Amino acid sequence: MSAEKLFGGKVSAANVEVTSQQLLNELIEIKGRVGALENVAGIANQEILIKYFREVLNTPQRRQIMAACREPQKRDELVSKFRFNSPQALHHHLKPLREGLIHETHSDGVMLYEWSLLFKRLPQKKKESLLEEAKQTKN
Numbered sequence: 001m002s003a004e005k006l007f008g009g010k011v012s013a014a015n016v017e018v019t020s021q022q023l024l025n026e027l028i029e030i031k032g033r034v035g036a037l038e039n040v041a042g043i044a045n046q047e048i049l050i051k052y053f054r055e056v057l058n059t060p061q062r063r064q065i066m067a068a069c070r071e072p073q074k075r076d077e078l079v080s081k082f083r084f085n086s087p088q089a090l091h092h093h094l095k096p097l098r099e100g101l102i103h104e105t106h107s108d109g110v111m112l113y114e115w116s117l118l119f120k121r122l123p124q125k126k127k128e129s130l131l132e133e134a135k136q137t138k139n
Contacts, residue, residue: 035117042118046126049100049118053130056096065093066119067131069102072112 042049057063061082068081075087084090094102094113103116119127 038117039121042121046122050122050126050130053101053119053122056099056101057130061093062097063131065097066101066115069113069115072105072107072114075111075113078113 057066065078065082068078073081075090078084079087079090082090082093084093098104101116101119102113105112105114122130
């Protein structure tokens with residue numbers, strides 16, 4: 001949709017002023033709404049999500065990475081913790097987890113990996129069950 005249709009007339013770049021704070025506020029509102037939608041979808045489809053998560057967490061390495069990301073982790077921390085040869089090797093292992101299990105956040109310019117809201121909102125016993133083998137592998 002063009003700006004003319006949206007605002008009901010001609011709009012020039014000179015007439016539009018947007019501050020970074022306005023954009024940040026809009027982004028926060030959008031993220032809040034998306035989070036609420038994810039929450040409703042997660043509750044409504046919990047058993048489907050658990051089945052999907054179980055399929056993705058099908059290797060000890062993936063379960064260990066998920067267990068590590070209980071608390072936000074920096075990329076370098078994960079690379080050294082799991083003794084990967086490079087950030088690309090970590091990326092290879094994170095790729096399937098990014099489909100609903102892990103997401104990236106940024107804090108003070110640093111990229112962090114942590115559990116997605118869909119995974120965080122699962123009942124504690126379900127999360128423990130999905131990660132159980134990772135705990136056993138550590139011992």
